[in-house]
Amino acid sequence: MxxxxxxxxxxxxxxxxxxxxxxxxxxxxxxxxxxxxxxxxxxxxxxxxxxxxxxxxxxxxxxxxxxxxxxxxxxxxxxxxxxxxxxxxxxxxxxxxxxxxxxxxxxxxxxxxxxxxxxxIGKPAKTMLDCIQAKVKFDPERTIMIGDRLNTDILFGQAGSLATLLVLTGITSKQDITGPNASPIVPDYVTQSIGDLRVVDGQ
Structure with a gap:
């Protein structure tokens, strides 16, 4: 503005x-x-x-x-x-x-x-990501958007060409991505909770 x-x-x-x-x-x-x-x-x-x-x-x-x-x-x-x-x-x-x-x-x-x-001006609009990138100068290819809602968090990541990780500890359930009425918004990765990242890190 x-x-x-x-x-x-x-x-x-x-x-x-x-x-x-x-x-x-x-x-x-x-x-x-x-x-x-x-x-x-x-x-x-x-x-x-x-x-x-x-x-x-x-x-x-x-x-x-x-x-x-x-x-x-x-x-x-x-x-x-x-x-x-x-x-x-x-x-x-x-x-x-x-x-x-x-x-x-x-x-x-x-x-x-x-x-x-x-x-x-926030999720899922790309405006916020543009502002973040202008200040932080991150590399989109090395960045992942983690969130618990498909129509804001995951859509936000996709709008910015980021990899996306859906955690099932909030709004979205497994049924929302695999059920008969599954959302057309598909994350790149899904995990049960953010705590699962500790396993990936070897801790």
């Missing part, structure tokens, strides 16, 4: 997103700000629009609320050229006790209200 230094991002997300933005020198508001994590009802009459917000970035947010969604909606509808971005399209993520809504699901109310899909 080449966001000018005097412009800001409104964040629906947690400290990890803020840390990444800070490291890149991108100004932001929202996120973990206590004023946005409040349980008080949102009041449009007391809301002051920041004209410098040029993007709304949605990621996983365990404290998402009506205030954050309302402020994001105001920026996206009232600030000319404000971009609607998501960190990734994961619909769910696995916890120790079962599946929970993922980062991609956090943006669903805004998608519905705006009648518009956001731009995904």
């Amino acid at each position: 080449k966001l000018p230094k005097d412009k800001k991002v409104y964040v629906i997300g947690m400290a990890g997103i803020e840390e990444e933005l800070r490291e890149e020198g991108v100004s932001f508001i929202g996120g973990t700000d206590p004023a946005d994590c409040t349980l008080e009802p949102f009041s449009l009459s007391s809301f002051s629009l920041d004209p410098d917000v040029q993007a709304v970035l949605c990621g996983l947010d365990l404290s998402v609320n009506y205030t954050k969604l309302s402020k994001a909606f105001q920026y996206l509808t009232r600030n000319p050229g404000c971009q609607f971005l998501v960190t990734n399209e994961d619909s769910t993520f696995p916890s120790a006790d079962g599946l929970l809504p993922g980062a991609g699901a956090i943006s669903a109310p805004l998608r519905y209200a705006l009648e518009k899909d956001p731009i995904s």
Whole structure:
């Protein structure tokens, strides 16, 4: 986006997103700000629009609320050229006790209200890999993408011409790649868990 230094991002997300933005020198508001994590009802009459917000970035947010969604909606509808971005399209993520809504699901109310899909800047979009390669200068032929989800992690690796390793400790099951309704997204390698790599290493 080449966001000018005097412009800001409104964040629906947690400290990890803020840390990444800070490291890149991108100004932001929202996120973990206590004023946005409040349980008080949102009041449009007391809301002051920041004209410098040029993007709304949605990621996983365990404290998402009506205030954050309302402020994001105001920026996206009232600030000319404000971009609607998501960190990734994961619909769910696995916890120790079962599946929970993922980062991609956090943006669903805004998608519905705006009648518009956001731009995904993370998996499976190749944009993130291009940014990583620009900073790290890795060799794609000597790099492998490891993940537990076919439609984000593995697709992300394939989009960047990387080898891919699917681990079966998260979202995807063996049935998803070998069953009668197997996914058309096929990883190069499959293993039960990331711990199996210790065996390969001889430990």
